[in-house]
Amino acid sequence: MTTTVDARGLSCPQPVLMAMDAIKKATAAQLLVLVDSEASRENVSRAVVSQGWIVSGITQDGDTSRIEIIRG
Numbered sequence: 001m002t003t004t005v006d007a008r009g010l011s012c013p014q015p016v017l018m019a020m021d022a023i024k025k026a027t028a029a030q031l032l033v034l035v036d037s038e039a040s041r042e043n044v045s046r047a048v049v050s051q052g053w054i055v056s057g058i059t060q061d062g063d064t065s066r067i068e069i070i071r072g
Contacts, residue, residue, distance in 0.1 A: 002030040007040065008064060015040040016047045019069075023051055029071040034064055041065040 005022045007015035015035050022031055031053070035041050045055050048069050057068040 001028045002032050003028050005031060005033045007044075008034050008036040010035075010040070011037070012040055012043050016043050019044045019048055020051070023048060023053060026071070031069040033067040033069065035067065036063045036065070038065075041067060 003022055003026060005015075005018050007018050010018075015033070019031070019033050022033075031048075033044050033048075035044060041058065044067055045058070049055060052072045053069050054072045055067060056070045059066045059068075
């Protein structure tokens with residue numbers, strides 16, 4: 001099961017904080033983080049990697065970036 005974190009419409013650092021909170025509470029080995037700015041996409045990606053998770057893919061759907069993360 002994948003946990004989804006919808007951080008669209010929020011500016012940094014809020015998307016990073018939401019992603020980190022989801023990682024701490026994660027029972028699933030996969031997370032999906034939705035953001036709508038390039039800065040948030042880059043910051044979330046860096047933050048989750050620093051916690052030992054792996055960014056398995058980033059896709060763009062209009063203004064929304066879908067960051068797929070798996071437990072490392």
